[in-house]
Amino acid sequence: MRIDSTEKLGQWQKECQKRIEAQKKRVLVCLGPGCLAGGSDQILEEFKNILAQKKIKDVTVESIKKTGCHGLCARGPLVVIEPEGIFYSKVKKANVAEIVEKTLEKGELVEKLLYTDPESKKKIVDYKEIPFYARQMKLSLRNVGQIDPDSISDYIARGGYAALAKVLKSMKPAKVIDEVSRSGLRGRGGGGFSTGRKWASCAKIESDIRYVICNGDEGDPGAFMDRCIMEGDPHSVLEGMIICAFAIDSPEGYIYVREEYPLAVVNLRNAIDAARQHGLLGKDIMGSGFDFDIKINRGGGAFVCGESSALMKSVAGEVGEPRAKYVRSVAKGLHDKPTVLNNVESFATIPVIIDKGADWFASIGTKKSTGTKAFSLAGKITNTGLIEVPMGITLREIIYDIGGGIPEGRKFKAVQTGGPSGGCLPEAKLDLPVDFDTLTEAGSMMGSGGMIIMDDRTCMVDVARYFLNFLVEESCGKCVPCREGLYQLHKLCVKICEGKADEDDLALMERLSKVIQTASLCGLGTSGPNPFLSTVMYFRDEYLAHIRDRKCPGGVCKELITYSINDKCTGCMACIRVCPVNAITGEKKKLHVLDQELCTKCGSCYAVCNFDAIDIV
Amino acid sequence: MRMIEIEKVREVIGQNPADKASLIAVLQDIQKEFHYLPQMALKEAADYMGVPLSKVYSAATFYKAFSLKPRGEKIVRVCKGTACHIKGADLILEQLETGLGIKAGETSEDLKFTIEIVNCVGACAMAPVMIVNDKYHGNVRVDKALKLVKKD
Ligand SMILES: Cc1cc2nc3c(=O)[nH]c(=O)nc-3n(C[C@H](O)[C@H](O)[C@H](O)COP(=O)(O)O)c2cc1C
Ligand code: SF4
Ligand code: SF4
Ligand code: SF4
Ligand code: FES
Ligand code: FES
Numbered sequence: 135m136r137i138d139s140t141e142k143l144g145q146w147q148k149e150c151q152k153r154i155e156a157q158k159k160r161v162l163v164c165l166g167p168g169c170l171a172g173g174s175d176q177i178l179e180e181f182k183n184i185l186a187q188k189k190i191k192d193v194t195v196e197s198i199k200k201t202g203c204h205g206l207c208a209r210g211p212l213v214v215i216e217p218e219g220i221f222y223s224k225v226k227k228a229n230v231a232e233i234v235e236k237t238l239e240k241g242e243l244v245e246k247l248l249y250t251d252p253e254s255k256k257k258i259v260d261y262k263e264i265p266f267y268a269r270q271m272k273l274s275l276r277n278v279g280q281i282d283p284d285s286i287s288d289y290i291a292r293g294g295y296a297a298l299a300k301v302l303k304s305m306k307p308a309k310v311i312d313e314v315s316r317s318g319l320r321g322r323g324g325g326g327f328s329t330g331r332k333w334a335s336c337a338k339i340e341s342d343i344r345y346v347i348c349n350g351d352e353g354d355p356g357a358f359m360d361r362c363i364m365e366g367d368p369h370s371v372l373e374g375m376i377i378c379a380f381a382i383d384s385p386e387g388y389i390y391v392r393e394e395y396p397l398a399v400v401n402l403r404n405a406i407d408a409a410r411q412h413g414l415l416g417k418d419i420m421g422s423g424f425d426f427d428i429k430i431n432r433g434g435g436a437f438v439c440g441e442s443s444a445l446m447k448s449v450a451g452e453v454g455e456p457r458a459k460y461v462r463s464v465a466k467g468l469h470d471k472p473t474v475l476n477n478v479e480s481f482a483t484i485p486v487i488i489d490k491g492a493d494w495f496a497s498i499g500t501k502k503s504t505g506t507k508a509f510s511l512a513g514k515i516t517n518t519g520l521i522e523v524p525m526g527i528t529l530r531e532i533i534y535d536i537g538g539g540i541p542e543g544r545k546f547k548a549v550q551t552g553g554p555s556g557g558c559l560p561e562a563k564l565d566l567p568v569d570f571d572t573l574t575e576a577g578s579m580m581g582s583g584g585m586i587i588m589d590d591r592t593c594m595v596d597v598a599r600y601f602l603n604f605l606v607e608e609s610c611g612k613c614v615p616c617r618e619g620l621y622q623l624h625k626l627c628v629k630i631c632e633g634k635a636d637e638d639d640l641a642l643m644e645r646l647s648k649v650i651q652t653a654s655l656c657g658l659g660t661s662g663p664n665p666f667l668s669t670v671m672y673f674r675d676e677y678l679a680h681i682r683d684r685k686c687p688g689g690v691c692k693e694l695i696t697y698s699i700n701d702k703c704t705g706c707m708a709c710i711r712v713c714p715v716n717a718i719t720g721e722k723k724k725l726h727v728l729d730q731e732l733c734t735k736c737g738s739c740y741a742v743c744n745f746d747a748i749d750i751v
Numbered sequence: 752m753r754m755i756e757i758e759k760v761r762e763v764i765g766q767n768p769a770d771k772a773s774l775i776a777v778l779q780d781i782q783k784e785f786h787y788l789p790q791m792a793l794k795e796a797a798d799y800m801g802v803p804l805s806k807v808y809s810a811a812t813f814y815k816a817f818s819l820k821p822r823g824e825k826i827v828r829v830c831k832g833t834a835c836h837i838k839g840a841d842l843i844l845e846q847l848e849t850g851l852g853i854k855a856g857e858t859s860e861d862l863k864f865t866i867e868i869v870n871c872v873g874a875c876a877m878a879p880v881m882i883v884n885d886k887y888h889g890n891v892r893v894d895k896a897l898k899l900v901k902k903d
Contacts, residue, residue, distance in 0.1 A: 167874035171889030207876030355832030355871035362873075393779070393816045394872045396885075434775055434814025437870070451772040453813045512834035512875035519876050550833065584875075586833050600836050604870065610813075712894045714849035736845045738893045 136413040138421040140299040143290075150291035158192035159238065160216040164279060166203025166362055168519070169210035173227065177211055180230040193238050199288075202366015203358075204279035206266050207519040209249065214261060214279075221261035222247040252516075252538065269536050271498070272522045273506045274322070274482040275359075278366035283401045286408040289369040295414055297485035298373050301380055302422040310381040311337060314484065316492035318504035323349055323440075323477030324555065324581045325657075326503075326570040329484075336464040336474045337382040345473040346379045346387035346426075347449065348481055350398065351433055351440035354553030355604065357584030359508040360478035362520050364391065364398035367482065368405035372415065372428060374481030377488060379426040382474055387426065388449050392433040402430055437554075437608035441656050442467075442475045444610070455610045456656035477582065479508055499525030503569035513550075513586040516541045523568075530564040533587060544589040547688075548672070552581030554601050554608075555661035557668025558594060577668040579661070593688030594673040595680055599627040601665035609658060616659030619650035623666060630677060631691040633684040640677060644670065689750035692735040696751055699728045703747035709739035755785060760792045764799050771802045774810055778817055786826070787818040823858045823865035827851075827883050827900050832871025834878040843879055843896045844868070850897040864900070 137143050154160075163169075163178045181198045204212050209223035215237060222233065225247060236242040248257040249264055258264050272278075281288035289295070301310055315330025336344060348371060352360040364371060375387050391398050406428055409415035417425050431449050438444050439454040446468045448454035467473025483505065487495045496504045503525040509532065512518050516538030523532060529549055533539065540546050548558040557578035559566070566572050570580050588597070602624035611617045626643050629635040647663035654660045670677055679685045686694040699709075705723040710716075717733040720726030726747075728739070740748045763784045767773040777800065781792045788811055797804040811817045827847060831840045844866075848854055851864050858865040874880045877889025881896060883903040891899070 167872075167887070168876040168889060171874050171877045171880065171887035210877070352873065353870075355836075356834045356875050357871070358873035358875055394869065432776065432779055433816075434779070434810075435816035436814050448775065451774040451776075451810075453809055510875060512878060513837045518834075518878075553833070584833070586837060586875075588837060592837055597837075600833070608870075708894065712846070714845055734845075736842055737839070738842045738846065741839055741842055741893045 136411075138413055138418075140303040140420050140422070143295060143299045143420065147290050147293070147296065150287040153287065154291045157194075157197050159197050161193075161198045161238070162201045162204070162214040162216065162280070163198065164202075164204045164210060164212040164214075165200045166207065166210075166279070166366065166520075167358060168203065168207030169212055172211040174211035174225075176227045177213065177225055177230055180227050181234070184231060184234050188234065190234070190239050199282045201281060202278045202283055203362040203520045205270075205519050205521060206264070206517060208517050219260040219262055221249055221259065221264065223249055266517050266519070266521075266536055266538065269523065269527075269531065270521055271506050271524050273486045274363060274370075274479045274508050275520065275522045276367075276486065277370060278362055278520075281367065283366050283368055284404050286369060286405070286412065289367070293489065294369055294485075295373055297488035298376055298414070299420060300488060301377050302420055302424060307337065307381045307383060310377060310488070313492045314381070314487060317487045317495040318492075318502075319480065319483060319487060319495070320503060320570060321477055322479035322483070322507065322582065324552065324579065326580060329476060329480055332464055332476070333378060333381050333474055335462075336472045339465050339472045341472045343386070343471050344382050344384040345468045345471060346375050346382070346384045347446065347468060347473055347475040348375055348387070348389040348478060349440060349442070349445060349475055350389055350391040350395070350478050351445060352392055352395075352478070352582065353437035353440040353608075354582050354584045356510065356512050356550070356586045357553060357582050358510045359520060359583050361395050361398055363478050363482050363508075364395065365401050368398075368402045369409065370482040370485060371402070371478055372405055372409055374484035375428060376415065376419065376426055377484050378474055378476070378481065380424055382472075384474075385425055385427070387428040388431055388468070389428060390431045390433055390439070390445055390449055393435045399430055399432060406430070436610075437604075438610045438656070438658055441658060444656070445475065446473065455612050456658075458655055479583070500567065500569045502571060507568070507580070507583060509583045509585045511537050511585050511587065514540055514544065514589040514592070515587040525569045526567045528565050528567055529559065532568065532585070533564065537587065540587065540589050544591065546587070547590050547592055548588045548594065548597075550578075550586040550588065550597070550665075551584070552579030552664070553584050554605055555579055555657065555664055556581045557664045558588070558597060558672065559668070560672040563672075577664070577671055579664070591688055591690070593686050593690035594669045594676045595627065595630055595686075596688065596690045598666040598669045599624065599631055602627050602662075605658065605662045613653075613655040613659065615650045615653040616655070616662060619646055619654075620659070620662050622646060623650070623663065627666065630680050631686075632693045633680060633691070635681050637678075637681055640670070640681065695735060696730060697728060697733055697735060697737075697740065698730075698749050698751070699726050700747055700749050701725060702745050704745050706745070708742045708744070709748070712738045712742050714738065755789050755791060757791070757795070759784065760789075760795050764792070764796050769799055769801070771800050774800060774802065774807065775814070778807075778811055778814075782817055786822045787820055790819075821858065821862065823862050825863060825884060825900065825903070826865045826867060827881065828867045828869045828872070829855070830870070830872050830874075830878070830880040830882075831868050832875060832878075834875035835871070835880055838878040839893065840879045842893045843881060843891055846893055846896045847900060851900070
């Protein structure tokens with residue numbers, strides 16, 4: 135059906151909703167990145183195979199849907215059965231027949247697949263009652279995990295494109311910009327710049343053409359929110375972009391997707407085709423006379439291409455090197471024309487703001503950081519996964535109430551936010567509210583929302599070394615302070631890790647950091663020293679332990695530690711099999727011996743020993 | 752080594768518009784077909800789009816996605832993003848390097864395996880992550896990594 139008027143969308147929405155309601159049961163199989171790594175594609179197939187052969191009341195092959203990330207990836211593969219919200223976790227292909235037989239045919243539960251609350255040890259059936267989900271508020275992730283990303287009618291049924299219809303029918307471009315401005319939305323890609331202000335200044339500039347670009351580069355290691363939105367709810371990104379295009383009067387848009395996300399490209403492409411077919415994209419959108427179309431660009435795997443000016447060069451088919459920003463890209467962007475560039479999550483939030491109004495949105499979160507923010511939780515945390523919470527929630531609530539704390543009874547050491555531009559915050563900062571300004575003041579950054587939790591087996595100097603190495607490799611090399619400065623900074627950091635540095639080196643690193651911050655051309659360089667500076671600020675002791683005592687308290691830096699086997703060893707032989715240099719010898723059920731001379735300190739034996747028999751000193 | 756046919760090269764390149772804005776897309780298509788960028792294909796691409804060969808090389812070396820050297824049948828990518836680093840990606844890499852007898856970035860002589868390092872593939876919740884061709888493996892255990900690669 136071609137939607138040639140805004141009224142017709144309303145009618146279509148009713149039909150789509152009816153169709154969904156007619157499906158009495160829906161089985162949602164998560165095909166997000168985490169569950170997929172656990173083989174959820176095979177689970178989906180198995181459901182379809184079984185249902186193609188069996189006749190069950192109210193359940194057909196169509197009742198089985200694939201979705202994007204449902205959130206609690208740590209428990210994946212996940213299967214959710216609606217309307218009850220029955221939550222099955224750690225599902226295996228072999229469980230599918232049982233789910234069909236018990237739950238779908240007889241309405242019984244498969245107890246062993248239910249979530250068990252770690253504290254009360256009670257089984258929880260409905261996922262909305264699991265603490266991980268109960269504390270969240272999903273706006274940008276409103277449909278991710280709930281709908282089939284390839285089904286435009288799923289999106290329509292949940293109110294998709296209604297915001298666009300509202301805009302086209304009853305709003306002037308200036309009014310749209312005003313609404314976005316008043317909502318207080320700040321860009322979710324890291325910088326936190328007011329989205330409304332960006333649109334307003336772009337719309338003001340005289341030009342024959344203006345462009346809209348969506349930044350789906352998501353180069354921050356440890357972040358996967360944008361991936362999950364592009365894969366799990368691509369239409370929400372398109373809708374946000376079309377609204378933006380209307381507001382600034384742009385005929386042409388681009389989505390830049392990083393090369394590591396091939397599924398995002400496929401799902402976006404399908405969504406673009408479907409939207410075009412239904413008259414929601416392309417010429418004369420919903421019969422309003424407004425034209426706008428979107429193309430996809432695949433990135434080439436360079437972190438610096440997430441930076442706005444580099445990204446625009448890459449879209450134009452050139453090497454992605456940033457340029458100096460004395461003229462901003464809202465004025466001179468893609469092909470030197472005025473351009474609005476926003477992050478995936480920013481765009482996905484726009485329809486919600488238009489739908490529910492600026493005031494409603496601004497009432498969520500804090501005064502200066504309104505709304506919600508999506509985070510990816512990873513590292514040493516029990517509930518790794520994808521979450522969205524109101525701004526202003528504390529780090530402690532995220533890590534302990536939602537994230538379930540640190541696994542294996544270990545101690546929390548730091549939380550890393552903001553990726554390579556951000557920093558590490560210690561225990562003492564856990565009660566800080568999470569918003570743009572507070573995190574920056576504390577020496578870290580909101581960034582795009584990657585949150586990596588570290589326990590006492592992490593070395594903070596090694597973490598700084600890790601990020602510096604990343605940045606050295608990713609620097610485009612155009613300007614000296616970044617190219618040479620970060621290189622030297624990394625070299626000095628390695629020196630500390632190797633136990634060869636003295637305190638003057640640390641002072642030199644701090645001085646060098648100032649120069650790099652001041653004199654680099656783009657954000658990669660100016661924020662490059664942050665991971666180092668924040669770790670020295672909060673974990674100076676650890677640096678000093680490396681320098682003065684030649685010790686690595688986290689037990690990570692190879693030059694400063696030794697491995698040995700203690701008498702808890704049961705002789706299970708697991709370590710022998712895994713040692714790449716045959717440094718361990720011993721017989722079955724007898725105490726093993728580790729040859730320090732041969733050991734390369736790779737740590738594999740420690741990782742596999744189930745009996746705490748390997749010591750690191 | 753595989754024979755590269757000029758017709759195939761032209762067909763792959765020809766899917767894109769013949770202007771310089773397609774440069775990166777063209778390189779991606781060549782790489783997808785041949786798993787690396789053969790020199791001859793780059794020359795063809797430069798002619799087709801009307802850009803100097805130096806510009807093609809400049810893009811081909813700037814972006815990490817491209818390889819100028821032939822790569823193996825099985826491309827094993829080990830994620831060294833932050834989450835994977837914290838969860839022991841180095842151990843997995845070390846196992847694979849010793850087990851396959853090649854270093855990261857190298858291809859085995861028989862063109863069977865290539866090991867590559869990637870920075871975060873967006874499956875951090877299941878760190879450490881390894882990808883064999885296009886199949887994701889999450890929560891990879893050190894003692895299972897090599898087996899997974901050989902089996903898959
Ligand atoms: C080195 C560097 C990398 C960046 N990478 C990304 C990225 O991957 N995704 C993103 O949305 N923004 C990234 N940014 C920020 C963008 O330049 C830009 O500010 C943002 O996309 C604007 O969108 P927003 O206002 O909606 O946040 C990066 C910035 C720098 C300096
Ligand atoms: S700061 Fe670094 S990444 Fe940015 S332009 Fe300079 S060299 Fe390139
Ligand atoms: S893995 Fe642990 S318990 Fe088993 S032989 Fe090695 S040191 Fe002993
Ligand atoms: S640390 Fe690595 S090299 Fe040393 S004994 Fe253990 S497995 Fe072998
Ligand atoms: S991928 Fe399935 S819950 Fe995240
Ligand atoms: S850090 Fe390895 S997948 Fe993100």
